Amino acid sequence: MKSDELQKLQKAKDYFSSTKGFARLFKAMAQKYQSLGRWAGSVTLTSFKDEERDALSTLFRADFSRRKSITISLERFAKALELTKFSGISALSLLEEIQGQSLLSNSDRLAHKERAKATFFNDLAVQYPEPYCQLWLEAISKKQPGTRSIQTTYDTRFDQLRVQMHHVLSALAAINKRHPNKIERLPMFARRITKDPHGFDPNSDTGRILLQALKILSSQLRASDPLTLALSGAEALTELYFSFGILRDDLWNFVTCTGITGSAADNQLLGYLTEAYRQQVTLNLPLREVVRIDKAYAAGQVVYVVENSGVYSALLDLCRDFCEEEGLMEMTPNPPLVCTHGQFKLASLLLLDKLAASGTLIYYSGDFDPEGLSMAERLLLRYPGQAKAWHYTLEDYQLSRSDQVLSPQRLKQLDRVSSPELAPLKEKLLKTGLAGYQEGILSDLWCDVKQSMQERI
Numbered sequence: 001m002k003s004d005e006l007q008k009l010q011k012a013k014d015y016f017s018s019t020k021g022f023a024r025l026f027k028a029m030a031q032k033y034q035s036l037g038r039w040a041g042s043v044t045l046t047s048f049k050d051e052e053r054d055a056l057s058t059l060f061r062a063d064f065s066r067r068k069s070i071t072i073s074l075e076r077f078a079k080a081l082e083l084t085k086f087s088g089i090s091a092l093s094l095l096e097e098i099q100g101q102s103l104l105s106n107s108d109r110l111a112h113k114e115r116a117k118a119t120f121f122n123d124l125a126v127q128y129p130e131p132y133c134q135l136w137l138e139a140i141s142k143k144q145p146g147t148r149s150i151q152t153t154y155d156t157r158f159d160q161l162r163v164q165m166h167h168v169l170s171a172l173a174a175i176n177k178r179h180p181n182k183i184e185r186l187p188m189f190a191r192r193i194t195k196d197p198h199g200f201d202p203n204s205d206t207g208r209i210l211l212q213a214l215k216i217l218s219s220q221l222r223a224s225d226p227l228t229l230a231l232s233g234a235e236a237l238t239e240l241y242f243s244f245g246i247l248r249d250d251l252w253n254f255v256t257c258t259g260i261t262g263s264a265a266d267n268q269l270l271g272y273l274t275e276a277y278r279q280q281v282t283l284n285l286p287l288r289e290v291v292r293i294d295k296a297y298a299a300g301q302v303v304y305v306v307e308n309s310g311v312y313s314a315l316l317d318l319c320r321d322f323c324e325e326e327g328l329m330e331m332t333p334n335p336p337l338v339c340t341h342g343q344f345k346l347a348s349l350l351l352l353d354k355l356a357a358s359g360t361l362i363y364y365s366g367d368f369d370p371e372g373l374s375m376a377e378r379l380l381l382r383y384p385g386q387a388k389a390w391h392y393t394l395e396d397y398q399l400s401r402s403d404q405v406l407s408p409q410r411l412k413q414l415d416r417v418s419s420p421e422l423a424p425l426k427e428k429l430l431k432t433g434l435a436g437y438q439e440g441i442l443s444d445l446w447c448d449v450k451q452s453m454q455e456r457i
Contacts, residue, residue, distance in 0.1 A: 021055025
């Protein structure tokens, strides 16, 4: 724009800004232009002050003194401007000068914002070429489920997101490069990447973003994983971290077992398992120790899994009594038994993974309720052909049935049970609405365990 045009534009701005009565008109026209993206449309003003009536009547050469509302098209304003001493200047340029900003249309502003966002994430993709980083950034660019918080934080707290993105992408790059057998504890991993041991805590903003990234990666890399189906709540998070080589909790997460031996990665027998096997000792194995086991073995290649600690101890008591009666105390190890203490923890599943890998058959007994059937089905899915529902027949249910009424909410969980093996029991539970407990079939469970012991003697 030439200097004389700039001077005229400045004078027009000074005039319309200093003359009372034009402020609302210019604000309404700016909003209209932004909404339409072009110089078109009309604005309507109501509840006039005297200075507004006077100013508008003068500019548009019309009598607005008796009007309750005035509708002015943007084109009419441009034509009226041409009839003033400011003719030749752009009505849009004047409007932008008065508003003090470039009046991009809403669509243009959105397009500009999206281009800036795309540039930001494209630059990150160049900086972090590792496959995990690329997969996650691609999910963000496609606005896939699980990335909404990233989009929101970009809009509201960009500077914070920029730091978080570099931390999370650095974490994904490190995970991508790790040795397959290397495990790192979450606080140590966070300290290495962010300089803060709490940097990836699940309840922190950055920790939540990392979790979202890991969930997206897990869904893309593993599709539907029975391991994930077998976990809920905190255990699901523990498994998710572990699947990427990060240990969240390796002490409180444990499994109880007896009658099991194992070896380390160098094929050397683990002495503590061997000695516990010989001395008929029950162990509470924390996840920290389970991950050290490379191969696990059960005598007779059969392991019996119960979720109730009382039933587990009762079976061991019956085993001890049987051995005393038969004079076998010094020569018979405990039968291979595992107790999960309710819902599966990662330690339980990893131990069963290692047993299954050695060809062990897994017999699972739980309560006759929606939770017990769901746990049984999860093992059937996880170990097809190797997991067996142990005493989950209608006859067993009749022996175990109680007067405990199952709520409609709990019965609804049975919708997810689809294994043919469990179908008759599922229908029976839906019909009676009564729970059954495995303590009622303890003698039958013991008969199976005793028979397996006798076959090994």
